[in-house]
Amino acid sequence: MKHLTVCALVGLTILSLVAWAIQPRPIADGRTVLVWVSDDNPARREQIDLFNRLNPEYCVELDPANAGSEKVIVQAIGGVGPDLFDCYDGFQLSAYVKSGIAWDVTDELAKAGIDVAKEAWPAAFPNALYEGRTYGFPTNACTNAIWFNKDIFDRCGVAYPTGAWTWDEFIRVAQRLTVQDDAGRVRHFGFLCDWWNWPQFVAQWGGRLYCEDGTRCTVDGPEACQGIQLMQDLIYKHHVMPSPVEEAAMATQGGWGSGTITFFGAGKGAMALGGRWWLCTLRQYPNLRLGAVESPHGPYRVFRGYGRATCINRSSPRRAAALEFLKYLAGKPYNDLVNHQADALAPVIRYCFTPEFLHDPEFPAEDFNAVWRDVMKAAVPDQISPFVNGNVAGRLFEKQLDLVKNGQKTGAEAMKTAARQVNEEIAKALEIDPSLRARYRAFTQKAEP
Amino acid sequence: MRPRARHREFVPAMGFLLPNFLGFVVFTLGPVVFSLGVSLSNWNLQRTIPFQWIGLENFLALLGSAEFWLYFVNTGYLMLGMPVAIAGSLALALLLSLRLRGIVAYRTLFYLPTFTSGVALMILWKALYNPSFGPINAAIEWLTGWHGPEWLLSTCNLLGLDVEQVGLTLKQWGLGARDALIIMGVWTAIGGNSMLLYLAALTNIPLELYEASQIDGAGRWQTFWSVTWPQLAPTTFFIVVMSFIGGLQGGFDQARVMTAGGPAGTTTTLAYYIYTKAFQEFQIGYASAVSWVLFIMIFVITLINWRFGSRELNY
Numbered sequence: 001m002k003h004l005t006v007c008a009l010v011g012l013t014i015l016s017l018v019a020w021a022i023q024p025r026p027i028a029d030g031r032t033v034l035v036w037v038s039d040d041n042p043a044r045r046e047q048i049d050l051f052n053r054l055n056p057e058y059c060v061e062l063d064p065a066n067a068g069s070e071k072v073i074v075q076a077i078g079g080v081g082p083d084l085f086d087c088y089d090g091f092q093l094s095a096y097v098k099s100g101i102a103w104d105v106t107d108e109l110a111k112a113g114i115d116v117a118k119e120a121w122p123a124a125f126p127n128a129l130y131e132g133r134t135y136g137f138p139t140n141a142c143t144n145a146i147w148f149n150k151d152i153f154d155r156c157g158v159a160y161p162t163g164a165w166t167w168d169e170f171i172r173v174a175q176r177l178t179v180q181d182d183a184g185r186v187r188h189f190g191f192l193c194d195w196w197n198w199p200q201f202v203a204q205w206g207g208r209l210y211c212e213d214g215t216r217c218t219v220d221g222p223e224a225c226q227g228i229q230l231m232q233d234l235i236y237k238h239h240v241m242p243s244p245v246e247e248a249a250m251a252t253q254g255g256w257g258s259g260t261i262t263f264f265g266a267g268k269g270a271m272a273l274g275g276r277w278w279l280c281t282l283r284q285y286p287n288l289r290l291g292a293v294e295s296p297h298g299p300y301r302v303f304r305g306y307g308r309a310t311c312i313n314r315s316s317p318r319r320a321a322a323l324e325f326l327k328y329l330a331g332k333p334y335n336d337l338v339n340h341q342a343d344a345l346a347p348v349i350r351y352c353f354t355p356e357f358l359h360d361p362e363f364p365a366e367d368f369n370a371v372w373r374d375v376m377k378a379a380v381p382d383q384i385s386p387f388v389n390g391n392v393a394g395r396l397f398e399k400q401l402d403l404v405k406n407g408q409k410t411g412a413e414a415m416k417t418a419a420r421q422v423n424e425e426i427a428k429a430l431e432i433d434p435s436l437r438a439r440y441r442a443f444t445q446k447a448e449p
Numbered sequence: 450m451r452p453r454a455r456h457r458e459f460v461p462a463m464g465f466l467l468p469n470f471l472g473f474v475v476f477t478l479g480p481v482v483f484s485l486g487v488s489l490s491n492w493n494l495q496r497t498i499p500f501q502w503i504g505l506e507n508f509l510a511l512l513g514s515a516e517f518w519l520y521f522v523n524t525g526y527l528m529l530g531m532p533v534a535i536a537g538s539l540a541l542a543l544l545l546s547l548r549l550r551g552i553v554a555y556r557t558l559f560y561l562p563t564f565t566s567g568v569a570l571m572i573l574w575k576a577l578y579n580p581s582f583g584p585i586n587a588a589i590e591w592l593t594g595w596h597g598p599e600w601l602l603s604t605c606n607l608l609g610l611d612v613e614q615v616g617l618t619l620k621q622w623g624l625g626a627r628d629a630l631i632i633m634g635v636w637t638a639i640g641g642n643s644m645l646l647y648l649a650a651l652t653n654i655p656l657e658l659y660e661a662s663q664i665d666g667a668g669r670w671q672t673f674w675s676v677t678w679p680q681l682a683p684t685t686f687f688i689v690v691m692s693f694i695g696g697l698q699g700g701f702d703q704a705r706v707m708t709a710g711g712p713a714g715t716t717t718t719l720a721y722y723i724y725t726k727a728f729q730e731f732q733i734g735y736a737s738a739v740s741w742v743l744f745i746m747i748f749v750i751t752l753i754n755w756r757f758g759s760r761e762l763n764y
Contacts, residue, residue, distance in 0.1 A: 249581030
């Protein structure tokens, strides 16, 4: 027994030593390793390779497994966070700032002569700017336009769309492009759209998610409801967009939410609402003849703007080195690469006004790049309220949109419930958060005559 | 045993026990106690709210939250398949205890869902449930002419549970996402660990009891009812207790992989709600309170099981 114990202990000690000896270590050639939590888009690897080539003293490594704000926040608070992490919307940035993990780089970027507010597309501001301070630099920026499949248009004898158009005009075209087979099944729909683009429909009708100061959810206003109703009507009234069941029929798997880009790439839709970043996937369909045109508009010609920004972990011991990465994001090599990869649009406006952006010699068929650049001017980012947790509000909106999408509620019924629930959440937040309460009081008192 | 000898055994015994005990303290007991403390606080990962001990406020808030009760009902609804799963595992175990050629192969085949990756199975079931091209609806249409339900896309359910409040409504009556998850759960459970436990228990029933029942002229059904079933009572009791615990804690994987808790929150269970509250909405204190309420529910139900179920063990 004694011998067995000693043998087990010795064995375990040896194994521990082996594990210690083979653990991952910083690269021994003196380079500083920076971990960047981002998505596993192949474009990201190229962007990293370029940075590492341009900055041989650093080595950025991608960590896609820990993408997700919950993981970033928990790890950073636990002291094992990444050096750099991505931020996808205004609420995420507020969460990172309020959690104390996003480093305020306003002064550092100013010293380097970089000003996000002057250089980048406004659509990407909420991802990098929070309450007048800068917490990151945009990695790309985007808005939605209409992708169209030229072959389907040719087959149906419909002329390619050219410019600004209304939803009424769009629906007439989409109806001609929705074609059924002999068995009565839809061969391709006139229009495909991800439901998470719903804020664009609200904005185009002049609706708002929240009132100006964010103190109240106003998504139950008649304008917002009209926008949401149009989304439902595109499915059940105009029959140009797939219902959830029809969408599932196009996928290899039934389930809630499937890939609109791949449906479009496979010719299941004649037109689709999407961003320039779709090209990263659509380029893989060699026979797809693509066109792009401005998205239809409602009473207001506005489009949903969004993007991504990269922030620095405030408690990273390598944050000075990480700052070099943000400077790289503001530079020409990175911006040219993003435009070439079609990972949306380069974050810095001036790099989108080059001949290479309009006509990339490697992709001569892509003659539509001007569309995104022009539409970006009318792009508005999603509204957030400082008085409600954006993820809670998102969940409540999503639940109601599920019911609209399923045809179980009208836009007005769903938005009425959503607004009530979000306003209840605002009330709860005010009850527990004194700083929020003070801010709310300041806003509401100012609003009173 | 003399004290010296006892001491001599104590040291190596501790050497073996300590790693496990330390692991238990650090990774199980510690977090459990920590979560109890957190549930009494307003801890939020967004640090705008000053940390405060708020007593039972989280518990009172969740008990008054319509959302919590909706997801509690969802959790309970998904457990409705439990009796079918237990009866199915028993039936399967009885079949697999027969002395047939190649019985080991059959046992392996039926146990396959248990050692196959859960995520892979869920993806497979998503394809099976495709309302337009899924084999399940194809079979339903072939047999009945009816196109079949929308499965994972539908908020309907066999009890007609309302989507937005705890209550029943005819509008929601039908087959939907929750029923789809129940069917999948029953399929997985029938060939799972319960079947193995029943198989092991069946082999432990003394043959003399069967011989005696034969001598008494008992038929197959009488033998099962008077010999097999009472002899399996301890195993059944254990399986019921474990199924209740698993059922109340369950639903996370399916929600994460198959439905994202939708449509309209109909497949969100308490386990998924805890995850959402803690790691997506950063309300750690509230999520810990939900965990503790869930624990209390499990504990009470287990006690009830012991109180009433263990009476049946005196065969």
